[in-house]
Amino acid sequence: MATMERSKLILFITVLLHFCSSILPSAAAISSGASDGYTINGRVKVEGMGVKGFTLPGKISNAKVILNGGQNVTYLRPDGYFSFHNIPAGTHLIEVAALGFFFSPVRVDVSARNPGKVQAALTENRKGLNELILEPLREEQYYEIREPFSIMNVIKSPMGLMVGFMLIVVFLMPKLMENMDPEEIRRAQEEMRSQGVPSLANLIPGAGRN
């Protein structure tokens, strides 16, 4: 099994190298086109998932890349690359919509003067990008995590507190009384008897005083 894994890994690396050599030259973020528009090329990369395989993890494969709030919408290729075609020069906004990940929108400048120059910055933290490689800022967890069962939780709940108090009264108080000075107890009991308090209160030394 282990050898299998390794061979897979090697295969993956070779494919990656091959892929890099074949694709990267054409992956300059902005390439000039014909008179009417430019092309924006970029890549969406998700860290920590790449090891699993060459293709993107299932969660991200359904991601959409959106230009200027819906003017153009495109999808990711298996290697994470995307491109927008026929884009006029100007400053544009690219957003990545992928369930489970939070991506910062990216400001991309397409300049007519020096085509091919990359000018991209994350708008959330104003971080400049040398290449148009978009990575999620964080993963999004849509559900509250149920805390695992613990005794503390039950005890902390109001009912738990009530039961706990009862237990203390029933089992701990008599023990406390045993350690008391027998004369003191007798004095206290006589005092109580003279006051005529209910018998249940005899068990609780503090109750009589209040």
Place this chain on the structure above:
Amino acid sequence: MAMAVRVFLLLTLLFLYANFSSALYEDQVGLMDWHQQYIGKVKHAVFHTQRAGRKRVVVSTEENAIASLDLRTGDIFWRHVLGANDAVDGIDIALGKYVITLSSEGSILRAWNLPDGQMVWETFLRGSTSSNSLLSILTNFKMDKENMVLVFGGGCLHAVSSIDGETIWRKELATESFEIRQILQSPESDIIHALGFVGSSKFVTYKIDAKNGELLKHTSTAFPGGFPGELSLVSADTVVALDATRSILVSISFQNGETSFHQTFISDLVADSAGVATILPARLTGIFAMKINSFIVFISVTDEHKLEVVQKITYPAAVSDVLSFSEGQKAFALVQHGGSRIQLVVKLDNDWSTDLLKESIEIDPKKGFVEKVFINNYIRTDRSHGFRALVVMEDHSLLLLQQGDIVWSREDGLASIIDMTTSELPVEKKGVSVAKVEHNLFEWLKGHFLKLKGTLMLASPDDITSIQEMRLKSSEKNKMTRDHNGFRKLLIVLTKAGKLYALHTGDGRVIWSLLLSSLRRSEVCEHPTGLNIYQWQVPHHHAMDENPSVLVVGKCGLGFDAPGVFSFVDSYTGKELDSLSLAHSVAQVITLPFTDSTEQRLHLLIDASNHAHVYPRNLEAVNILERELPNIYWYSVEYQRDIITGHALKGNCILDVEDEYCFNTRELWSIVFPSEAEKIIATATRKLNEVVHTQAKVIADQDVMYKYISRNLLFVATVAPKAAGEIGSATPEESWLVVYLIDTITGRILHRVTHFGSQGPVHAVFSENWVIYHYFNLRAHRYEMSVIEIYDQSRAGNKDVWKLVLGKHNLTSAISSYSRPEVMVKSQTYFFTHSVKTMAVTSTSKGITSKQLLIGTIGDQVLALDKRYLDPRRSPDPTQTEREEGIIPLTDSLPIIPQSYVTHSLKVEGLRGIVTVPAKLESTSLVFAYGVDLFFTRIAPSRTYDSLTEDFSYALLLITIVALIAAIFVTWILSENKELREKWR
């Protein structure tokens, strides 16, 4: 000591607010929400059934969706909804594993992996002119064992490799307005023929070598009669077209580069040929189909270009494309209506007399007529050929017919909702037994013990599944009667197909559906369009026994002055009570806050010539209206001319025909925006039925602010005309956004703000005394959200207790729009990360609960954002008292907390609208989000403070009580014993 108490208070407050968003646990999914996935009206369908394994059909729809459906059940394997301006032109399967789609007027070609829908490659095809687009996959032609995709778009013919999307060759055929109508390939050689028209008079053929795109031959022949553009191929060298007058059929043969025309008058073939003829795009051999009047005529073309009518069938009917199913045999399907049944006939395309298949299938008449049919074949167990048909109905639903039965059907009309309203369910009556749902005490306890086990994490996997099942199947939420909390309602939705559906809020099932007769295409009404749906009759005290009803307003035609149509539909039974064809157009519908004695709500319809018409049409309604005449005001917004106008009623119309239900209107005021500087892009008002609990807002240090609450406030946003386009089209210097708050009675501008360097799109919500709007800041290149709150200054003096005691306050004085209001405005702006598709605000029955903003993001999710984040009183360092009041320290951007997505891990693909409806329970608001998908849930913006949560463990409560009682007894016995021992001592 006091300090400690304060700190403690602060901590508890912080604790409370830290996770105030009503987040969900994963196992609560589906308890109070439901999600339905649709695709829309199917345009193209391609079957994939050849190989063993899952049989599927790939479809593209008018909602720009591409989907792969399970042929056995109709479930969606995968689906992509393309961008709004990325309409799909063609779809096909290449290499048996890729779905090829052509979209955006033939400029974007994409390949999707058939099993999982992952995009494999995408190619942009650069055209030179705009033209029609055509997708064709050359299957016979093998170049290195790959299929070649041939695309015509933008005046160019492209050959693209189906493996990696590389362009093999590109041929510019650009002469002005050239359109290819048909691409043919020779079965043996590598030669393709492209046929089309230049302009409306020339017929053109191109003969092209498929290997390299070399143009072998080109002919162009003018035809004086002209062509409207349709064309039908009848054999390898003959096509049939109509001439420009649509009265002559022209058969064109283009053998060996010679083009010849043969004309036949339609009147010679068909006796009654007064109507407009159209050629249907079915590709049959030797025969073509033509629609004329209410018939479909099949006409065969003989070798001598003689046309003969083969069969004439009455219209509503549909013809499929040809399907080659075994060695050279081709079949096509024909669907006809007969009463409530449809007849599916599959014929060989060269032999008209024999039917391969003839089936009659009962179909719900509420689905309307058949619009499209696609066929596919399969091999039966006895090795004969069987056929299945995918049928698209008039209401946009999709059905699979096989062996005389409906295998599955999908209600895809629900993907295109136009408008919606809600209706209460009937009251539970005594003696009316609703399905037996209450179980006995033992079962109830057992259920709760199971739940307790679940919460204590003691449950086995079996228990967990049964708990989940029990929660999801809770029949309580699916009952057909009104409930105490007001969670159970009917959502009545109007779809683009003119069909009404009533959905139950419990599980989203369709209670009834109705194809509105007034919104069906007919000879009188060619292009009916549904506009809005209103509550017409909501019985509560006078007419308790009557069912509530809704009013559907539509219009007959596309123009703004097209005559209107009305339908009245019973909300409980789904029966159409009445329908009206109006004599006037519908420009605006105003729901008035008056009802007549039968609880019918008065509606005022403004037509295109500014007359007002009152409905219902009875004298009582006219009397009510005449009494209230001076109190009725409305406004209209003209987006093209950038004018906002205020109107009032003036008295009866003076028309040629006496019409007491018609009223004249007069213009009260108008605001004309300078068109060179400002363009209206968005408006917002308060919802008519919104309830505000209190006008006063108590702030820290015991001070009071009075909200300026007026129903007649209008929010208007204008932008510089240059910046009216997309982001990136204007520089920050030449764009600005101006926001107005206008009183719609007097036209007075209460407030005006300019945001320089900002542009649209603007999305706004107006509620109580505040408005929140979302726009794009070009300088920061980020989206922003601003809040404006309006306070009434004229009441601000009422703070002195003595004034109140002596009655010298003005709290009870009437508010009039005519008096000049003294208002104070507070505002603040924050960054917001995402683009927004739509915005809404929660509404509750009494308006006590704090509000949440529901933001439909570009990722098709719905985010709930507390209004407290958009509070102009936020400051970087709030004081102690302000903190205790719940004011959050100011941050530059609004937080996006993943747990506060009300759609949790789901998407409402193609999100278009969010509607909130108050439940009877004050803490809760029902949320319905629609687009291509539907999503419903209920949310509690300040948690469910007025009821126990669904999780509440009754069993734990019982156990505690039992334990306490037991403890009392034990201690009692112990004390008795002890006392006894004392006495014996």
